[in-house]
Amino acid sequence: xxxxxxxxxxxxxxxxxxxxxxxxxxxxxxxxxxYRQDPGLGLRLIYFSYDVKMKEKGDIPEGYSVSREKKExxxxxxxxxxxxxxxxxxCASSRDxxxxxNQPQHFGDGTRLSIL
Amino acid sequence: TQLLEQSPQFLSxxxxxxxxxxxxxxxxxSSLQWYRQEPGEGPVLLVTVVTGGEVKKLKRLIFQxxxxxxxxxxxxxxxxxxxxxxxxxxxxDSGGGxxxxxxxxxxxxxxxx
Numbered sequence: 001x002x003x004x005x006x007x008x009x010x011x012x013x014x015x016x017x018x019x020x021x022x023x024x025x026x027x028x029x030x031x032x033x034x035y036r037q038d039p040g041l042g043l044r045l046i047y048f049s050y051d052v053k054m055k056e057k058g059d060i061p062e063g064y065s066v067s068r069e070k071k072e073x074x075x076x077x078x079x080x081x082x083x084x085x086x087x088x089x090x091c092a093s094s095r096d097x098x099x100x101x102n103q104p105q106h107f108g109d110g111t112r113l114s115i116l
Numbered sequence: 117t118q119l120l121e122q123s124p125q126f127l128s129x130x131x132x133x134x135x136x137x138x139x140x141x142x143x144x145x146s147s148l149q150w151y152r153q154e155p156g157e158g159p160v161l162l163v164t165v166v167t168g169g170e171v172k173k174l175k176r177l178i179f180q181x182x183x184x185x186x187x188x189x190x191x192x193x194x195x196x197x198x199x200x201x202x203x204x205x206x207x208x209d210s211g212g213g214x215x216x217x218x219x220x221x222x223x224x225x226x227x228x229x
Contacts, residue, residue, distance in 0.1 A: 004158070035219075042221035043159075043204070090158050102147045102166070102208060105217070107158030 003027070006091050006108040014116050019078040021111050023091030031094045032074035033058075033105065034066060036087040043090065049074055050097045081115045088112050119143075120205055120220035128226040133195055137223040139205035140187045146208050148188045150179055153202040153222075195227045 007022035025032065033048040035058075045058030047066040055066050063085060067075045074093075078085055089112075092105040121140045129135055139148065147166045151159035163172050165181035165188060172179045176199075178191040192199055206219045 040221065043206075043219040045217065092158070102164065104149070104161040104164065105159075105206075107160070109157050 004091055004093055004106050004108040006089075006111050008111050009109065010112050010114075012114045012116060013078075013081050015081060015083060017078075017081045019081050019113070019115075021076040021078075021089055021091075021113070023074045023076070023108060024072050025074075025093040025106070026072065027093070027095070027106075028071065029093040029095050029106075030071075030097045031103075032068065033092040033094075034064075034074065034076045035090045035092065036060070037090055037110070038087050046076065083115050086113060086115045120207060120218055122203075122205060122220035122223050124223060125221070126224045126226075128228060129195060131195060131197055131227055131229050134191070134193050135195055135225070136189055136191045137203055137225070138187065138189050139220055141207070142186065144185050146185070148181055148185075148205055148207040149217075150188070150190055151204040151206065153204060154200075159202075159204055197227045197229050200225060200227050 034046045049068045065077045091108045094103040150162045153159040170181045
């Protein structure tokens with residue numbers, strides 16, 4: 001089974017801090033994604049990556065950046081955390097770059113981030 | 117932005133009853149995925165439907181993709197408490213558009229014993 005591991009289940013940070021959320025997958029998947037999930041808004045794509053050192057903006061990239069230095073690891077960075085970034089963050093991966101949007105996405109269990 | 121509207125938003129029924137939840141859009145989708153998310157966990161893929169009119173069965177769960185590939189339904193027969201969760205549909209707009217997978221907001225399903 002594919003395992004997508006997010007480094008923290010719960011995280012509390014302060015406004016203005018730089019925050020790193022880490023995600024690792026163990027199945028040599030090419031594609032990795034970061035979403036945030038909010039009540040009433042559903043899942044929204046922040047960034048995705050289909051190769052090492054490659055990144056593409058999703059629907060809501062403002063205030064975030066990402067890093068993919070190794071194939072198995074995809075990091076989400078909040079450059080200067082704000083209270084409106086309090087949310088559940090979900091990382092996902094899928095196998096191939098070709099037809100990537102028709103493939104199953106394998107999700108981690110999420111990081112619940114609170115910005116005070 | 118292509119929208120996937122899911123209905124109902126919330127559903128609470130007794131164990132043993134049947135139910136249907138819906139995923140609708142004005143856009144044509146090249147494929148549609150259904151996920152279930154349990155509290156404290158990430159979504160888990162249940163099924164992918166690709167062909168218009170396609171029906172897939174997963175034990176007591178029956179998934180259907182509309183003929184025009186704009187809508188989908190999930191029917192659960194004889195619901196069990198283990199079916200409780202958030203059901204999400206997600207699709208890729210066949211029109212090309214912006215790169216991305218669109219998720220509906222989900223149906224929160226509670227099966228009461």
